Amino acid sequence: MIVNKSMYPLQTGFSVISKMQNQFANLQVQLGTGLKAQTLSDMGRDLPVSLSARSRLSTIAGYKANIEQVDLRLSFYDNALSRMDKIEGEARNSAVQGQYGSNNINMATVSSLSKARLDEMVTLLNSDIGGRYLFGGARTDDAPLxxxxxxxxxxxxxxxxxxxxxxxxxxxxxxxxxxxxxxxxxxxxxxxxxxxxxxxxxxxxxxxxxxxxxxxxxxxxxxxxxxxxxxxxxxxxxxxxxxxxxxxxxxxxxxxxxxxxxxxxxxxxxxxxxxxxxxxxxxxxxxxxxxxxxxxxxxxxxxxxxxxxxxxxxxxxxxxxxxxxxxxxxxxxxxxxxxxxxxxxxxxxxxxxxxxxxxxxYSGETAAVSAIGMGRLTTGRDAGTVTLTQNMPVSNAHGFQIADAVSSNTAAVTAVRNAGPPVAMTVEIANNAALAANDTVTFTLSEPGGKTRPVTLTAVTGTAGPGQFKIGADAAQTAANFQEAMVRSVTEAAADAEGNPRQSVSAAVEDAGRVNYGMQANESGYLRLVRSLAAMSVETYPEVRSAADPNSIDLNPAKARFDAMARRQQLELSESHNSEKGSLELVTMELGVARAGLQSASQRHTDYSAQLENLLSDVESVNKEDVAMQILALQTRLTASYQVTSMVSQLSLVNFL
Structure with missing residues (x-):
């Protein structure tokens, strides 16, 4: 009988022991770090899931950073608007008709108080956070006022x-x-x-x-x-x-x-x-x-x-x-x-x-066309003739310009652009009987930036809808209907050209969602305050009488002018303007809606991040108790392998006998 080591494959045994040692080392690292792998290559089939989850978490982190930044700015806006609302109330109460104060003290102090409030308004509108000015729309590098x-x-x-x-x-x-x-x-x-x-x-x-x-x-x-x-x-x-x-x-x-x-x-x-x-x-x-x-x-x-x-x-x-x-x-x-x-x-x-x-x-971002006033156009009517005229003085940088006018049925309606000044469009119902349904009048309005807006009004015999005017019983009635339709269509075109100041600045807070929070200092709420405070701050109320005759007629009535100024300020800052576009109240409401959307997005990100982190934990982390049990089992196998290999490596005929 021949007994030797060839009956037992020592090289294979050593290889198995080496693998168990590597596995033992990996288990020890997992036990120390709590992670399944230390490199991407070690992730195996879990790698795509890990990369996808981490990419999504990184995106969410970016959205959260945007949310934190926007929330800070909205907090400032909230404080600023609250203070402006108080300034508005203080201004209304500071000058009231008939309330002159003891020794006319109200008349003497209203100018300086108004100037102080105006200075505070200017300071608020020139506020910045981290060098970014907040009331200039998308122009954030310089103070808007x-x-x-x-x-x-x-x-x-x-x-x-x-x-x-x-x-x-x-x-x-x-x-x-x-x-x-x-x-x-x-x-x-x-x-x-x-x-x-x-x-x-x-x-x-x-x-x-x-x-x-x-x-x-x-x-x-x-x-x-x-x-x-x-x-x-x-x-x-x-x-x-x-x-x-x-x-x-x-x-x-x-x-x-x-x-x-x-x-x-x-x-x-x-x-x-x-x-x-x-x-x-x-x-x-x-x-x-x-x-x-x-x-x-x-x-x-x-x-x-x-x-x-x-x-x-x-x-x-x-x-x-x-x-x-x-x-x-x-x-x-x-x-x-x-x-x-x-x-x-x-x-x-x-x-x-x-x-x-x-x-x-104001030097911030602003619209060149405003819906108020039909984009600096004025309409008029005389019998069967309707006119659309550019306001004087003409400014090429503000409002609509009348570029062209044409009628599809020249026998019934003539549409002519007059070069002016001022430039105007004249539409005359020349033959009301010849006017038929689907006849059109088209006039083209151009914006200061060069964009053109064709406006087409179509004649109908029944009830007129958007972009339509009803054919009347005579030329005068048709002209009245045309004027009404024209005012409506031009106002809609101006509103579209004006846009929304809130959209001048926006931030992405989720994949399919943005928060618009732009602010422009020339919106109506701020504008009314600045105008009235400026007017009140430069006016004084001295009585002018003859020095030789103190009982002479006062042709510069201080109290009458104070009452007139106070009444106009009351009208300018009246609560009746609260529903106007750009009022402090509407702006505050719009920012409240933006903040609610911001908070909802933040909560969604928090919930989704928790889900992704749980998924990553399942994919990348290990259960330390399980790893400890595996180490213990592997340690037992290694010990047994060491002993068997040692015994086999020393085997001989003498030892065998």
């Missing part, structure tokens, strides 16, 4: 709101301070006491400044009032009777005037037999003849107009100038065109301000 001093006083050769207001006040009041109105009389010289006298009150020219005669005038006590609204500036004529007829004591003349901000005021004067002591602003003495009475009437009307102009008209100028200077989205900054040589008192038009001569109050 200049300093309060620059806004009010200007900078270098560029004027601020105070100068724009001064120009507007001069243009509205006129050199004589009666609101750009003029008096003339047909009284003969020398006076003929046997003749009646007619006094004419008229606007000095066709323009938008000063008082506007509405044609609403009344007279009593033998004074005749006649209205003229024909060609040329509107005028009113008041005829005073000749003896033996005379004006009755107590007779009144009242004139209704419209101001630049759209509000109206009534100026009234009264005839008296004897003047009051001291004389009243609105009284005129009945003279011996029509010439004397009419002259006294002109004096009383001029005094009354000066007083109302110094109060109501100047207040209207303040808020209109604020509207011109603190321009809204889609509107240019406007100034009085003083002409050459400069004479604001006789100005007849506005001009577009430039960045070289006027401080631009």
């Amino acid at each position: 200049p300093t309060t001093t620059e806004l009010l006083e200007g900078s270098g050769s560029r004027v601020g709101y105070r100068t724009v207001l001064s120009e507007r006040v001069m243009a509205d009041l006129g050199a004589d301070g009666i609101g750009r109105l003029e008096f003339s009389s047909d009284a003969v010289d020398p006076v003929d006491p046997t003749l009646p006298v007619t006094v004419t009150l008229s606007e000095d020219a066709m323009h938008s400044f000063g008082f506007k005669l509405t044609g609403d005038a009344t007279a009593s006590g033998n004074i005749n009032a006649d209205k003229h609204v024909d060609a040329g500036p509107p005028r009113l004529e008041f005829t005073f009777p000749a003896p033996p007829d005379t004006v009755s004591p107590g007779a009144t003349v009242s004139v209704r005037l419209r101001m630049p901000d759209g509000e109206s005021v009534t100026v009234s004067v009264k005839a008296v037999a004897e003047e009051s002591t001291p004389p009243a602003v609105n009284e005129f003495k009945i003279g011996a003849n029509a010439a004397e009475t009419s002259e006294a009437f002109i004096g009383a009307m001029e005094r009354s107009l000066k007083q109302v102009a110094a109060g109501e008209l100047k207040a209207a100028s303040s808020f209109v100038a604020a509207e011109n200077f603190f321009n809204a989205a889609g509107e240019p900054v406007l100034r009085v065109d003083a002409g050459s040589p400069a004479d604001p008192y006789s100005a007849t038009s506005l001009r577009v301000a430039t960045a070289t001569d006027t401080v631009m109050w």
Whole structure:
């Protein structure tokens, strides 16, 4: 018998022991780290699952970082809007009609308080987080507003709101301070006491400044009032009777005037037999003849107009100038065109301000077209003709431009673009009977950026829907229907061109979801606050009387102007604006919706991350108790293998025997 080691494969045994040693080492590492593998190559069939889960967790981590950043900004917005809402309430309560305070303290302090609130508003609107300015839309590198001093006083050769207001006040009041109105009389010289006298009150020219005669005038006590609204500036004529007829004591003349901000005021004067002591602003003495009475009437009307102009008209100028200077989205900054040589008192038009001569109050991202005001277009109608006109002064950087107009049935409707200025489109229903269903009128509007928007209106015989107008019984009715459809369609086109400020800044918070939270300082809520605070901050309320006669007539009524300013601020900051697009309340609600979406996305990510981490734990981690049991079992096998191999390696015939 031959006994040797060939009966037992030692090399194979050594190999098995080596593998068990490697396995033992791996189990020890798993026991120490809690992971199945230390490298990707060791993951085996679990590798795709691990890579996919880790990639998804990395994506979620990015979304969570976005959420944290946006949540920080929304927290700031929430605080800023809360403070702005308080500023709005404080401003409303600081100036109330009839509440002048002890020794008129409210009138003395309202200007400085308004300026302090304006400065706080500017600071809030120029706020930044980590160098990112938050109220300039997508333009985040620079502050969207200049300093309060620059806004009010200007900078270098560029004027601020105070100068724009001064120009507007001069243009509205006129050199004589009666609101750009003029008096003339047909009284003969020398006076003929046997003749009646007619006094004419008229606007000095066709323009938008000063008082506007509405044609609403009344007279009593033998004074005749006649209205003229024909060609040329509107005028009113008041005829005073000749003896033996005379004006009755107590007779009144009242004139209704419209101001630049759209509000109206009534100026009234009264005839008296004897003047009051001291004389009243609105009284005129009945003279011996029509010439004397009419002259006294002109004096009383001029005094009354000066007083109302110094109060109501100047207040209207303040808020209109604020509207011109603190321009809204889609509107240019406007100034009085003083002409050459400069004479604001006789100005007849506005001009577009430039960045070289006027401080631009807002430099952030903004829409070039606004839905309010139909994108700087105005519509009109006269019988069977409808017009669409670009607003003056024209700005190529703001609002729609009328590019073209065409009709599919020229025999029934003519559509013509007039070069202007201003550029206009005229649509005339030339033959209503020839107009048929599906006939169209198409006009093209172009935006400052070059994009064009064709607007097509289609004739129908039944109820008109979007983009349609109903054929009426005659040309006038069809024109009215066309105008209504045009206003609706142009407003929709303007709203689409304007867009939503919230979408100017957005962040991805999940695969199919973004949170929009852009903010622009020229939205209506901020704009109303800035305009009213600026107007109130530069106005003062001194009483102007003759130093020689403290009882003289005050033609610069401080309290009347304070009341006029307070009323306009109340209207500007009224809670009735809360439902308007861009109001503080609506913006706060929109940001609340954004924050709710942010929190929902964050919760979804938290839940999904937990699921993925559990999956990774199953794929990549080990149960240490199981590993310990495997190590113990493997250790026993290794010990037995070592002993058997050792015994076999020493086997011989002698040992065997």
